[in-house]
Amino acid sequence: MALLSIIAAQKGDDFVSDKYAVDMKNIVKKFSGVTVLDEVNLQVKQGEIHALIGENGAGKSTLMNILSGGFSHHAYEGEVYIEGRKTKMNTPKDANGEGIVMVHQELALIPELTVAENMFLGNLPIKNSGIDWKKVYTESENILKKLALEINVRTKVKYLSIGQQQLVEIAKAIMLGGRIMILDEPTAPLTGREIEVLFNILRELKNRGITIIYISHRLEEIFELTDRITVMRDGKKIVTVSTDQITQEKLVSYMIGRDMQDYYPDTETVAGNTILEIQNYYVEHPVYQGKNIVDNVNMQFKKGEIVGISGLLGAGRTELMSSVAGVYRKKGHGIVKLDGKVIEFKNARRAIQNGIGYVTEDRKGNGLIVSKSIIFNTTLASLDKIKKHRCLNQKVEAGFVKELADKLGIKTTDIRNKVSSLSGGNQQKVVLAKWILTTPKILILDEPTRGVDVGAKYEIYSIMKELAKEGVSIIMISSDLPEIIGMSDRVYIMHEGRVTGQLLKQELSEEKIMKYATGTVAQ
Amino acid sequence: MEITNSKVKELSKNKTKEKAVEWIKGNFVIIAFICLFVYASFASPAFLTVNNIKTVLLQNSIYAICAIGMLFIVITGGIDLSVGSYICVCVCFTAGFIQDGKGIWAIVFVAILSILFGTISGVLVAYAKVAPFIATLAMTTILKGVAYMYQVGQNRRIDGTFWPIFIQGNVLGIPTPVFILIVVSAIAIFILKKTKYGRGIYAIGGNAETARLAGINVKVYLVCTYALGGFLFGLAGMILAGRLSMGTATVGEGYELDAIASVVVGGATLAGGVGSIPKTIIGAFLMGILMNIMNLMGIASYPQMILKGVIIVIAVLANRES
Numbered sequence: 001m002a003l004l005s006i007i008a009a010q011k012g013d014d015f016v017s018d019k020y021a022v023d024m025k026n027i028v029k030k031f032s033g034v035t036v037l038d039e040v041n042l043q044v045k046q047g048e049i050h051a052l053i054g055e056n057g058a059g060k061s062t063l064m065n066i067l068s069g070g071f072s073h074h075a076y077e078g079e080v081y082i083e084g085r086k087t088k089m090n091t092p093k094d095a096n097g098e099g100i101v102m103v104h105q106e107l108a109l110i111p112e113l114t115v116a117e118n119m120f121l122g123n124l125p126i127k128n129s130g131i132d133w134k135k136v137y138t139e140s141e142n143i144l145k146k147l148a149l150e151i152n153v154r155t156k157v158k159y160l161s162i163g164q165q166q167l168v169e170i171a172k173a174i175m176l177g178g179r180i181m182i183l184d185e186p187t188a189p190l191t192g193r194e195i196e197v198l199f200n201i202l203r204e205l206k207n208r209g210i211t212i213i214y215i216s217h218r219l220e221e222i223f224e225l226t227d228r229i230t231v232m233r234d235g236k237k238i239v240t241v242s243t244d245q246i247t248q249e250k251l252v253s254y255m256i257g258r259d260m261q262d263y264y265p266d267t268e269t270v271a272g273n274t275i276l277e278i279q280n281y282y283v284e285h286p287v288y289q290g291k292n293i294v295d296n297v298n299m300q301f302k303k304g305e306i307v308g309i310s311g312l313l314g315a316g317r318t319e320l321m322s323s324v325a326g327v328y329r330k331k332g333h334g335i336v337k338l339d340g341k342v343i344e345f346k347n348a349r350r351a352i353q354n355g356i357g358y359v360t361e362d363r364k365g366n367g368l369i370v371s372k373s374i375i376f377n378t379t380l381a382s383l384d385k386i387k388k389h390r391c392l393n394q395k396v397e398a399g400f401v402k403e404l405a406d407k408l409g410i411k412t413t414d415i416r417n418k419v420s421s422l423s424g425g426n427q428q429k430v431v432l433a434k435w436i437l438t439t440p441k442i443l444i445l446d447e448p449t450r451g452v453d454v455g456a457k458y459e460i461y462s463i464m465k466e467l468a469k470e471g472v473s474i475i476m477i478s479s480d481l482p483e484i485i486g487m488s489d490r491v492y493i494m495h496e497g498r499v500t501g502q503l504l505k506q507e508l509s510e511e512k513i514m515k516y517a518t519g520t521v522a523q
Numbered sequence: 524m525e526i527t528n529s530k531v532k533e534l535s536k537n538k539t540k541e542k543a544v545e546w547i548k549g550n551f552v553i554i555a556f557i558c559l560f561v562y563a564s565f566a567s568p569a570f571l572t573v574n575n576i577k578t579v580l581l582q583n584s585i586y587a588i589c590a591i592g593m594l595f596i597v598i599t600g601g602i603d604l605s606v607g608s609y610i611c612v613c614v615c616f617t618a619g620f621i622q623d624g625k626g627i628w629a630i631v632f633v634a635i636l637s638i639l640f641g642t643i644s645g646v647l648v649a650y651a652k653v654a655p656f657i658a659t660l661a662m663t664t665i666l667k668g669v670a671y672m673y674q675v676g677q678n679r680r681i682d683g684t685f686w687p688i689f690i691q692g693n694v695l696g697i698p699t700p701v702f703i704l705i706v707v708s709a710i711a712i713f714i715l716k717k718t719k720y721g722r723g724i725y726a727i728g729g730n731a732e733t734a735r736l737a738g739i740n741v742k743v744y745l746v747c748t749y750a751l752g753g754f755l756f757g758l759a760g761m762i763l764a765g766r767l768s769m770g771t772a773t774v775g776e777g778y779e780l781d782a783i784a785s786v787v788v789g790g791a792t793l794a795g796g797v798g799s800i801p802k803t804i805i806g807a808f809l810m811g812i813l814m815n816i817m818n819l820m821g822i823a824s825y826p827q828m829i830l831k832g833v834i835i836v837i838a839v840l841a842n843r844e845s
């Protein structure tokens with residue numbers, strides 16, 4: 001690396017030299033006979049930020065898993081060159097040795113360990129034949145500070161939100177300090193401010209000559225951050241282009257193989273009567289005593305209305321809605337009215353019985369059972385629906401699931417396949433399918449399109465609109481501002497546990513939302 | 524054109540090969556069972572005789588019933604180490620109650636008691652959040668103690684009463700223990716495949732939090748599972764009492780390990796979420812036939828123990844996902 005940068009400096013280049021940091025040639029990868037990577041070539045220049053995009057299941061994560069040693073070189077065909085050297089990696093450790101670190105799409109921190117312990121897992125520093133805990137804590141603290149993260153490194157990871165966990169994963173990768181960094185959808189659970197911080201860091205890393213491969217479904221990020229883009233579709237590489245020489249429309253058409261007119265369906269929906277009311281609602285903070293994570297919240301939701309809930313990380317959005325739906329570990333205090341009647345959902349079962357569906361943000365942790373099939377997962381919350389003569393009926397079940405899988409476009413060869421064999425976006429669709437099958441009156445969606453590609457997003461939005469049209473009240477927590485603006489009839493904005501603003505469809509803009517979200521104005 | 528054709532052929536050949544490998548992995552226990560059965564038939568002329576097969580079936584029905592109970596618990600991601608103690612205490616109670624002249628009520632009482640014991644384990648696991656390993660380890664010594672206190676040293680003979688006659692006889696021409704096993708298996712398969720509860724325990728073993736959020740009553744299901752397990756272990760004890768025609772606190776040693784072995788050989792993982800009744804039963808009989816053929820071939824019991832251990836390890840390795 002040092003040598004390379006000297007050469008670059010001598011030539012008077014900046015660090016984006018023409019030397020390939022990564023050169024993958026004719027990669028072919030199959031899972032049980034199904035080809036998921038078909039003669040893929042990927043060339044990433046030294047010191048550039050290279051975007052890798054494509055629909056769900058296109059093979060992005062698989063390709064990057066190969067590059068980061070997730071598969072042994074016996075498990076695929078083709079060659080991998082790192083900085084010009086042919087390499088044969090067997091494990092992620094080998095890849096680390098080559099200077100490659102990867103932040104995976106699915107979070108992999110250990111819940112029972114502290115943030116610092118997780119960050120040093122596998123590389124605990126040794127001093128005087130013991131673990132150097134002081135170093136562990138001070139170093140992890142330093143890194144987090146650099147990332148402008150206000151997380152106590154002694155907190156157990158299980159108390160962190162998904163967004164915070166993602167940031168810890170990124171911090172860990174930065175700490176490992178590779179020369180080639182792969183980020184697989186790092187911003188999916190993050191909000192505006194954290195994304196800005198992350199981008200600044202990535203740019204700084206780039207200035208230091210580090211090569212970055214960046215996977216994301218958010219195209220505006222791609223244009224803001226990256227130098228070149230490689231598009232994949234159905235396991236094939238379609239094209240590699242310079243970011244400044246392509247338009248968003250063109251990019252999308254490369255991705256999905258056709259032009260896309262609209263990003264949000266323009267189905268008209270009409271709001272009906274109020275169905276859910278939340279009054280003076282409090283939830284205690286899970287860690288800090290005497291503090292409220294949700295603070296005196298009042299909200300109303302109507303039938304057939306799509307209400308967005310926006311806010312930064314830690315605004316209390318998830319805690320509020322999960323507590324109302326009876327699934328949060330702390331009990332909420334306040335009044336919840338369903339159809340005008342005061343009610344309390346003691347647990348998920350009661351909530352489901354009363355027509356509440358709750359799609360959580362953590363699909364791997366509590367949204368899915370990844371070791372089970374698509375069928376199993378889809379019907380798990382509606383087992384009563386698949387009964388015939390009071391017994392579960394596999395035929396009826398398969399019928400329901402098939403229909404939903406087709407409707408949502410879940411990409412798989414067989415609905416009896418395990419969920420773990422699906423790409424991230426398709427897993428998200430399975431979670432949605434599960435809750436749609438419960439035919440809820442109120443559907444709460446926490447980051448419903450996290451990790452979902454543009455085409456599938458549109459499908460999910462259409463389904464949300466369709467449900468709203470049928471009179472379902474949709475509550476959407478989302479960190480994706482364009483999505484909030486494109487989909488919501490009304491938006492509540494939260495900041496530090498309180499509702500700081502409410503905007504109607506015609507008033508929505510990113511600036512206004514951010515003002516309320518950062519707490520600089522309050523209504 | 525020809526190249527493409529051969530390429531396609533090669534691809535589909537690859538595919539079938541991988542499919543075959545997967546199938547073999549999924550049905551390892553069945554293949555192993557058939558191989559062993561064929562081998563045994565050739566290895567010893569005494570193996571494939573009506574009498575011997577009947578003995579194998581009779582002896583292993585009790586193990587298989589225990590394995591079914593264990594399977595339910597293992598599916599939830601738990602384990603029950605107290606099987607042997609259930610057997611022990613239930614053998615004593617069954618004989619004792621019959622001796623006391625309680626007649627058919629003896630059976631009912633023992634059934635209720637074993638369900639009660641299971642419920643206690645279940646409550647400890649589900650509500651008190653005690654690790655299954657520890658909760659049932661505690662139950663092991665408690666039940667054993669109860670058995671010894673009840674038995675006070677003496678063996679209680681119940682020869683000639685209705686129960687040994689029933690157990691040692693036939694139902695529909697099938698030896699009673701085997702008949703009971705068939706009924707239990709059928710009901711167990713039905714429960715796992717056709718009821719919400721069956722689905723629920725697979726879900727709990729797969730990811731308890733996901734199950735809870737999907738509206739499954741995780742705690743109640745767990746208690747039910749340990750109670751059901753307890754009942755089946757108790758049932759095994761009752762059958763054993765009938766076969767022995769007496770109550771004694773010296774029986775039951777090692778039953779939990781045989782049950783766990785059958786479950787694991789049958790393809791379940793102790794992490795939970797997977798497992799099938801037919802394969803578990805085949806697993807139980809695989810172990811049974813193995814012991815039987817070694818006995819017939821005159822292999823001493825210590826090498827038998829070693830081989831048993833080796834089989835368990837092989838089964839676990841074969842079942843492991845790549």
Ligand SMILES: Nc1ncnc2c1ncn2[C@@H]1O[C@H](COP(=O)(O)OP(=O)(O)OP(=O)(O)O)[C@@H](O)[C@H]1O
Binds near residue numbers: 425
């Ligand atoms: N372990 C596996 N077994 C079988 N099939 C798999 C496995 N992992 C991935 N696949 C399949 O490989 C294909 C590519 O998956 P991959 O995760 O690389 O997609 P992706 O481009 O990262 O999608 P996403 O944007 O949804 O994350 C998918 O069709 C997926 O179903």
Ligand SMILES: [Mg+2]
Binds near residue numbers: 061424
């Ligand atoms: Mg992916």
